[in-house]
Amino acid sequence: MSEFEHGYSFDPAYGRTLDELLDIPVPAPPAGFDAYWRDRFAAAAGVATAPAVGPQEDERDGCRIFGVSYTSVGGLRIGGWLVRPAEGPAEHGFVIGHGYGGRQEPGADVPLPLPRSAAILPCVRGMGSRSRRPGIPGQAEAHVLHGIESRETYVIGDCVADLWCAASALLELVPELREGSEGPGGGARLGYVGESFGGGLGALGLPWDDRFACGQLTVPTFGNHPLRVTLPSVGSGEAVRAYYEQHPEVMDVLAYFDAATAASRIRVPMMVAPALFDPAVPPPGQFAVYNALPEPRELHLLRAGHFEYAGESGDVAALAKARRGFFTARLG
Known part of the structure; x- marks a missing residue:
């Protein structure tokens, strides 16, 4: 029985x-899974991102915020x-993904996970207040089905590329993040943060970008599409489940966009905060992502996701504290 009335x-x-959740398996990869994603990353890495920064829009929590x-x-x-930090150079950098509600403003993503940091907060294509585009649906239930007929056209792959290109833009705009760090482009000093939609995109993108x-x-x-399409939910997940019932062949495409399969390829420390109760993103899929990760990994349990409940603010604060500790230990 759930602890929540609903x-x-x-x-x-x-x-x-x-x-049982900690025993959810990881789907086997389809043929060419790794090559498919490496090719997509190579294409994104070759983009001249030409970042442009607008006027300062806000200053708070030790940060200056600009349009980009x-x-x-x-x-x-x-x-x-x-x-960017209000004073001094940036010592760490973050790419911060957003949920399937889109991003209308920086909101709770500022303050950043660590002080003295720089970050880019993109609105991936079709989403939020700054990346709506003709021909790409802006509503989650339609966006998640856009181009789903093939792996070459599925919008989710391009959204992952938007995050890779965000990292390229950030490193161009904040060159101190590259100085004295390991890996191409200053990789040893970047962290990724993503929730819900942004969490899934992060799991898909992190294995290929060092x-x-x-x-x-x-x-x-x-996470774990073969299981997800058997579980009723609300929002984008339910849209995919309903589409699958009419087009079961879509599983051949979804196999290339399974966040759990991709997570098994991640080789950097990760912290995952899955929920035990979630009407929008079924917990079995969330835990499949965590279960797939190799060590070192950290688990931070949430009582619920995508659901308002008494005590939620305290749980949000506890997660923020745990996130801060995680990144402090790894980025300093």
Whole structure:
């Protein structure tokens, strides 16, 4: 029985105990999985991102916030925000993904996970207030199906590329992040943060980009698609499940966009915060992402995701503290 009262027609805890969730398997990769993603990363790494910074829009929490845009794959300009320390050089850098509600403003992503940091907060293509584009749906339920007919056209692959190109833009705009660090482009000093949609995109993108030293994913989506399409939910996950019922062949495409399969390839320290109760992103899929990760990895349990409940603010604060400790240990 769930600890929460709710009005859903299904159980957002899906009848799983913690031990059962920690035993959720990782789907086997389809043929050419690694080569597919390496090729996509190579294409994104070759993009001249030409970042452009707008006027300062805000200053708070020791940060100055600016509008920013940059070029991603396909020549698309992506909008978002650049965050820099109010004083002194940046000592760490972050790419921060957003949920499937899009990003309308920096919001709770500032303050950053660590002080004296710089970050880029992109709105991936079609989403949020700064990357709406003709021909790409802006609503989650339609966006998640855009181009789903083939792995070459599925929008999720391009959204991952938008994050890779965000990292390139950040390193161009904040060159001190590259100085004295290991790996191409200053990779040893970048961290990734992503929640829900951004968590799934992060799991898909991190294995192939050695500019990132570590990452933190909260309630990540896209984990274990073969299981996810059997579980009712709300929002984008339900849209995919309904599409699968009419087009079961889509599993051949979804196999290339499985966040758990990709997570098994990540080779940097990770912290995952999955929820035990979540009507939008079924917990079995979230735990599949965590279970797939090799060590070193950290687990931070949440009571619920995508659901308002008493005590939620305290749990959010506890996660922020744990995230800060995780990145302090790895980025200094």
